[in-house]
Amino acid sequence: MGRLEEYKDIFYPASIAVVGASANPKKLGYHCITSIIRGGFKGKIYPVNPKSAKVCGFKAYPSIKDVPDKVDLAIIAIPRHIVPEVVKECADKGVKGIVLITAGFKEAEDQIGPKLEREIAVITNQYGIKVIGPNTFGIVNLHADLNASFTPEFSMVEKGNISLVSQSGGFCHLIAPLSLKDGGGFSKIIGLGNRCNVDFADILEYLEGDPETKVISLFIEGVDNARRLFEVASRVARKKPIVVYKAGKFKTSDKASLSHTGSFAGGYDLYRAAFKQACVVTVNSSEVLLDTAKAFSLCSLPKGNRIAVISAQAGLGMIACDLCEENGLEIAVLTEETVQRIKELLPPLSIRTNPIDMGPAWYDWETCREVVKTVGIDKNVDAMVILAAYASANKPIVMELTETLKTIACQKPVVTCFPSPGNIWLREKRELESANVPVYPTPERAARVLANIVKYAEALRSKAKFATQSHL
Amino acid sequence: MGRLEEYKDIFYPASIAVVGASANPKKLGYHCITSIIRGGFKGKIYPVNPKSAKVCGFKAYPSIKDVPDKVDLAIIAIPRHIVPEVVKECADKGVKGIVLITAGFKEAEDQIGPKLEREIAVITNQYGIKVIGPNTFGIVNLHADLNASFTPEFSMVEKGNISLVSQSGGFCHLIAPLSLKDGGGFSKIIGLGNRCNVDFADILEYLEGDPETKVISLFIEGVDNARRLFEVASRVARKKPIVVYKAGKFKTSDKASLSHTGSFAGGYDLYRAAFKQACVVTVNSSEVLLDTAKAFSLCSLPKGNRIAVISAQAGLGMIACDLCEENGLEIAVLTEETVQRIKELLPPLSIRTNPIDMGPAWYDWETCREVVKTVGIDKNVDAMVILAAYASANKPIVMELTETLKTIACQKPVVTCFPSPGNIWLREKRELESANVPVYPTPERAARVLANIVKYAEALRSKAKFATQSHL
Numbered sequence: 001m002g003r004l005e006e007y008k009d010i011f012y013p014a015s016i017a018v019v020g021a022s023a024n025p026k027k028l029g030y031h032c033i034t035s036i037i038r039g040g041f042k043g044k045i046y047p048v049n050p051k052s053a054k055v056c057g058f059k060a061y062p063s064i065k066d067v068p069d070k071v072d073l074a075i076i077a078i079p080r081h082i083v084p085e086v087v088k089e090c091a092d093k094g095v096k097g098i099v100l101i102t103a104g105f106k107e108a109e110d111q112i113g114p115k116l117e118r119e120i121a122v123i124t125n126q127y128g129i130k131v132i133g134p135n136t137f138g139i140v141n142l143h144a145d146l147n148a149s150f151t152p153e154f155s156m157v158e159k160g161n162i163s164l165v166s167q168s169g170g171f172c173h174l175i176a177p178l179s180l181k182d183g184g185g186f187s188k189i190i191g192l193g194n195r196c197n198v199d200f201a202d203i204l205e206y207l208e209g210d211p212e213t214k215v216i217s218l219f220i221e222g223v224d225n226a227r228r229l230f231e232v233a234s235r236v237a238r239k240k241p242i243v244v245y246k247a248g249k250f251k252t253s254d255k256a257s258l259s260h261t262g263s264f265a266g267g268y269d270l271y272r273a274a275f276k277q278a279c280v281v282t283v284n285s286s287e288v289l290l291d292t293a294k295a296f297s298l299c300s301l302p303k304g305n306r307i308a309v310i311s312a313q314a315g316l317g318m319i320a321c322d323l324c325e326e327n328g329l330e331i332a333v334l335t336e337e338t339v340q341r342i343k344e345l346l347p348p349l350s351i352r353t354n355p356i357d358m359g360p361a362w363y364d365w366e367t368c369r370e371v372v373k374t375v376g377i378d379k380n381v382d383a384m385v386i387l388a389a390y391a392s393a394n395k396p397i398v399m400e401l402t403e404t405l406k407t408i409a410c411q412k413p414v415v416t417c418f419p420s421p422g423n424i425w426l427r428e429k430r431e432l433e434s435a436n437v438p439v440y441p442t443p444e445r446a447a448r449v450l451a452n453i454v455k456y457a458e459a460l461r462s463k464a465k466f467a468t469q470s471h472l
Numbered sequence: 473m474g475r476l477e478e479y480k481d482i483f484y485p486a487s488i489a490v491v492g493a494s495a496n497p498k499k500l501g502y503h504c505i506t507s508i509i510r511g512g513f514k515g516k517i518y519p520v521n522p523k524s525a526k527v528c529g530f531k532a533y534p535s536i537k538d539v540p541d542k543v544d545l546a547i548i549a550i551p552r553h554i555v556p557e558v559v560k561e562c563a564d565k566g567v568k569g570i571v572l573i574t575a576g577f578k579e580a581e582d583q584i585g586p587k588l589e590r591e592i593a594v595i596t597n598q599y600g601i602k603v604i605g606p607n608t609f610g611i612v613n614l615h616a617d618l619n620a621s622f623t624p625e626f627s628m629v630e631k632g633n634i635s636l637v638s639q640s641g642g643f644c645h646l647i648a649p650l651s652l653k654d655g656g657g658f659s660k661i662i663g664l665g666n667r668c669n670v671d672f673a674d675i676l677e678y679l680e681g682d683p684e685t686k687v688i689s690l691f692i693e694g695v696d697n698a699r700r701l702f703e704v705a706s707r708v709a710r711k712k713p714i715v716v717y718k719a720g721k722f723k724t725s726d727k728a729s730l731s732h733t734g735s736f737a738g739g740y741d742l743y744r745a746a747f748k749q750a751c752v753v754t755v756n757s758s759e760v761l762l763d764t765a766k767a768f769s770l771c772s773l774p775k776g777n778r779i780a781v782i783s784a785q786a787g788l789g790m791i792a793c794d795l796c797e798e799n800g801l802e803i804a805v806l807t808e809e810t811v812q813r814i815k816e817l818l819p820p821l822s823i824r825t826n827p828i829d830m831g832p833a834w835y836d837w838e839t840c841r842e843v844v845k846t847v848g849i850d851k852n853v854d855a856m857v858i859l860a861a862y863a864s865a866n867k868p869i870v871m872e873l874t875e876t877l878k879t880i881a882c883q884k885p886v887v888t889c890f891p892s893p894g895n896i897w898l899r900e901k902r903e904l905e906s907a908n909v910p911v912y913p914t915p916e917r918a919a920r921v922l923a924n925i926v927k928y929a930e931a932l933r934s935k936a937k938f939a940t941q942s943h944l
Contacts, residue, residue: 026835031864103832109820137863151864153893170785173861174914177893181653181913221790247790250797252827285916286791313642318693318719319758325722348581355724360575363498389645391609392503392623421625421649441653442646444757 003206009097010130011141011188013072014043016148017064017095019086020078021047021055028077028101031150032138033058036075039140039147039155044069064089075138075148077101081112083134084119091127098124099148100133106194107135121196129197136193137169142186143212149191160185161214162293165203167192168247171219174286182287182441183433184294187212199223201232208236215296217243217289226271234278238463241296241456242280245289246271279459281452288448291440295449298436299413301457304382306332307450308375309355312362312388312397316417317355319443320385327451331355338378345371363393365400372401376408383413383454385446390420398428406435413453417446475678481569482602483613483660483682485544486515488620489536489567491558492550493519493527500549500573503622504610505530508547511612511619511627516541536561547610547620549573553584555606556591563599570596571620572605578666579607593668608665609641614658615684621663632657633686634765637675639664640719643691646758654759654913655905656766659684671695673704680708687768689715689761698743706750710935713768713928714752717761718743751931753924760920763912767921770908771885773929776854778804779922780847781827784834784860784869788889789827791915792857799923803827810850817843835865837872844873848880855885855926857918862892870900878907885925889918 016036020029033047033056046069047055050062061067064074064086074090076083080102090098105117117134124131132139138149142159149169157176162184166172169191179186187210190203200223207213216236223229233242249268275282283289307329311317321331334342334354342352345367350359356375361367375381386405388397398418408414416432416439418425429439440446488508492501505519505528518541519527522534533539536546536558546562548555552574562570577589589606596603604611610621614631621641629648634656638644641663651658659682662675672695679685688708695701705714721740747754755761779801783789793803806814806826814824817839822831828847833839847853858877860869870890880886888904888911890897901911912918 025865028865034864109824151862153862153864153896156893166787168785168787168790169863170783170787170859170861171791173785173863174788174891177862177891178913180893219787221787247787247794249794252793252797252803286914287916311642313640313645315638315640315642315691315693315719316646318640319643321724322719322721325724331724352581389642390623390625390649391641391645392506392625393497393500419646419649421628421652424625441650442758444759 002209004209007097007130007206009072010099010132010139011146012144013097013146015046015069015072016041016043017046017048017067017071017074019048019064019074019076021049021060023052023055028150031152032075032077032101035147035149035152035154038152040145041147042145046071064093064095067093071095073097073099073148075099075101077150080104080116084116084123087120087123091123091129096129098129098131099136099138100131100196101136101138101150103135105134117194117196124197131196132190132198133193134196136191137172138191140189154189156180157189158185160187160297161212162186162217162297163188163190163207163210163213163215164217165190165192165200166219167221168219169193171286175290178286178290182290183439184290185297199225201225201228204232204236204242208239213240215241215243215293217293219245219247219289221247226274230274230278233275233280237279238460243289243292243296243452244275244280244282245284245286246282279456279463281456283452287445291445291449292452294438295413295415295453296456298433298438299409299415299453300411302383302413302454303457305454305458306330306380306382308332308334308378308381308384310372310375310384310386311355311357312394314351314357314359316387316389316443317351317357320387320447321355323444323447324451327448329451329454332378332381334375334378335380338374341374342371345374362388362397365396368397368401369404372404372408376404381412383450384408384415385450386414386416387443387446388418390418390424395424398425398432402428402431402435405432405437409436413450415440415446415450417441417443474681476681479569479602479678481544482571482604482611483618484616485569485618487518487541487544488513488515489518489520489539489543489546491520491536491546491548493521493532495524495527500622503624504547504549504573507619507621507624507626510624512617513619514617518543536565536567539565543567545569545571545620547571547573549622552576552588556588556595559592559595563595563601568601570601570603571608571610572603572668573608573610573622575607577606589666589668596669602670603668604662604670605665606668608663609644610663612661626661628652629661630657632659632769633684634658634689634769635660635662635679635682635685635687636689637662637664637672638691639693640691641665643758647762650758650762654762655911656762657769671697673697673700676704676708680711685712687713687715687765689765690717691761692716692718693720698746702746702750705747705752709751710932715761715764715768715924716747716752716754717756717758718754751928751935753928755924759917763917763921764924766910767885767887767925768928770905770910771881771887771925772883774855774885774926775929777926777930778802778852778854780804780806780850780853780856782844782847782856782858783827783829784866786823786829786831788859788861788915789823789829792859792919793827795916795919796923799920801923801926804850804853806847806850807852810846813846814843817846834860834869837868840869841873841876844876844880848876853884855922856880857922858886858888859915859918860890862890862896867896870897870904874900874903874907877904877909881908885922887912887918887922889913889915
């Protein structure tokens with residue numbers, strides 16, 4: 001059975017039982033059933049609760065055994081001591097996917113938790129059931145209107161091609177609201193929790209073949225089988241970019257990891273080195289994780305590291321240049337032809353070499369477009385950063401540049417930064433992103449993602465070269 | 473004459489002439505007069521334009537000489553070649569402050585620009601006129617409803633006690649919209665541009681005594697008299713925190729600086745070292761500049777570097793710990809008493825040492841409050857980071873913690889991160905910030921500002937100690 005088939009009941013179920021579903025908002029089961037309903041799930045929904053005949057308008061069943069039809073996915077949010085029993089009932093019912101929300105297993109500071117988790121592992125492995133969790137916030141598949149979590153608001157996240165796999169549910173609750181502010185469309189959002197029988201490597205293999213995932217982003221605390229993770233990541237990263245944020249860099253968070261999801265974080269530097277070897281892009285902040293994933297989601301891969309920086313305000317251009325150079329990018333030396341053309345276009349009051357500052361020409365849209373287009377086709381330029389902060393006099397600039405930027409973005413990556421107050425430029429920014437031109441809130445963030453996608457493209461090229469040489 | 477008096481006509485004018493004011497939105501003068509009007513300026517407004525009898529509803533005058541009353545501040549946005557003549561007219565009129573928007577002077581790639589700027593300097597120095605600019609976006613004083621810039625939207629920025637002084641107007645156009653999203657209240661926003669006769673050191677001396685400025689943030693490209701800047705900064709920083717973002721770290725942006733505002737950036741590392749010596753906090757991104765200024769604006773100074781991290785989701789706590797340790801902070805060792813009390817309060821499913829994860833107790837508000845309060849009074853804790861991402865089940869958490877956090881913030885700095893989708897928690901976050909508890913969008917940003925305010929407090933203490941020893 002292929003990986004897509006193995007996880008079909010988890011990510012594309014036709015029917016769902018919510019064990020522990022409740023009409024009482026003080027119970028997690030209430031939030032689980034609400035998430036499924038408000039997520040707009042199109043399949044069948046079966047609340048399971050021995051104390052209620054109806055939950056949130058749906059007929060409820062005393063046990064999963066009593067559900068009259070087939071159940072693909074069981075979401076479980078009940079006290080931990082009855083979980084093994086319920087899991088066994090799921091097995092008997094023929095359920096193939098479980099999202100186990102309940103916490104208090106391997107990560108607990110007592111002896112009962114780990115023991116219960118081993119029991120669950122034995123049953124589910126015996127019956128070939130995939131378990132997401134325990135100790136997870138759940139999973140979300142925006143392409144299937146599936147919100148199998150305890151937070152209905154995950155369904156507000158924009159649909160797209162980024163998948164996020166996180167050991168920490170809190171991290172998913174951080175990235176989702178960030179994406180609502182800063183952009184980024186998601187496919188699957190997955191909280192692995194204690195990884196009873198589904199670990200990072202397994203999910204990577206699934207996402208490798210998932211046609212709705214183009215970019216994979218990971219938040220890792222610690223794993224038990226790092227070797228397998230690196231092997232799988234190394235293979236998958238040749239096909240799809242993987243961006244990793246590894247927590248547990250220092251001793252305190254490392255120790256905390258054990259109590260959180262049951263694994264030591266450990267060996268931060270080893271992780272980084274191994275990921276680099278595997279063509280995996282590592283980042284060190286949640287914003288950069290999201291920003292980089294968004295760039296991979298939208299941009300084509302750059303053919304080199306030579307960047308053109310064009311700004312409407314020189315200060316922003318200087319910041320972008322600093323960040324580019326700090327991250328190993330080159331500020332492109334434009335061809336003589338380009339330089340000549342720009343000198344014709346821009347008055348001597350502007351900065352006319354790369355970085356190019358349009359200065360006083362910033363409200364002469366024809367000139368702005370022509371400058372951007374001229375630099376965009378320069379053969380010495382592998383990627384571009386375009387920056388313009390809103391000022392009352394340049395209000396039309398984003399709209400005026402959109403078509404030009406879209407056209408260039410078909411050939412090479414174009415990242416932008418258009419800071420603006422209130423709701424100004426919202427529509428324009430959305431249009432740019434829908435045309436594969438990502439927009440970032442600061443010049444630093446725009447330049448940094450460019451460095452990350454260049455790094456990935458270079459790593460791929462160097463692997464390909466090595467492979468070719470090995471054949472000689 | 474004291475500094476406050478010297479700059480009174482610039483920052484608190486009773487009457488303003490806008491030279492070049494126009495009803496034509498294609499002219500910068502249109503945006504200048506609009507900014508003054510929409511900013512709600514309470515004093516007298518005199519448009520100066522030889523071709524119009526009225527501009528935007530105000531009677532216009534052919535020249536500043538024709539204005540019937542005294543003019544405190546002249547905002548000038550006219551072609552560069554007539555600027556010296558108009559400046560002389562201002563001098564004759566008795567104007568003591570000029571905001572010179574026009575560009576194309578010292579920074580221009582021709583010989584005319586620098587010559588014109590020298591002429592302006594001679595006249596204004598002779599008459600004791602202070603000039604902000606030329607080549608500036610202007611200035612904003614939110615405490616005087618004064619928007620002497622070409623962007624009316626600066627008046628949307630929240631009023632507060634942070635002043636921003638920037639060589640680049642673009643940078644002000646970046647920070648203002650960021651502050652609308654991420655918080656931070658401003659006093660003065662000042663674009664220095666070419667610094668004809670008002671440089672960073674002068675403005676620092678002014679802000680040193682300005683009762684409406686508590687924190688000073690600077691964006692510097694390059695200055696001509698670095699020694700004086702460091703001397704003044706060193707004195708001012710003992711009274712008010714100064715946060716500096718220095719551009720021109722690498723060669724390209726360094727070169728760009730000359731063409732932008734007429735000075736080489738140069739010597740990045742020397743700047744950093746000199747600022748450190750002067751107790752000035754240096755940062756390397758626009759977000760961190762704003763975040764740090766906001767922390768200084770709201771928080772009391774920490775007495776040491778021992779941090780307590782309390783989270784509702786362990787993943788966020790781990791991230792915050794990593795950032796703290798990476799930036800030289802210590803994760804506090806809680807007193808035996810505190811540890812004991814927390815073990816009574818939290819079940820063994822939570823992480824009960826610092827970092828503390830409230831885990832399953834996150835919707836038992838009484839317990840949450842008690843944990844936060846217990847840690848807040850621990851004598852081993854100098855500052856706190858509180859983190860909770862919104863999840864449907866913990867919606868009341870911010871409201872429930874607000875009073876406790878407010879109380880602790882009177883004694884020691886408390887920074888927080890409460891990621892939430894859409895408009896959720898907006899009101900709660902505003903209330904926290906109005907009670908001196910800053911809220912940040914990510915755990916990294918929360919922890920990083922704590923590192924910066926600790927660094928400043930440590931630098932002050934070490935200077936004080938040195939001063940005491942010198943007296944022995």
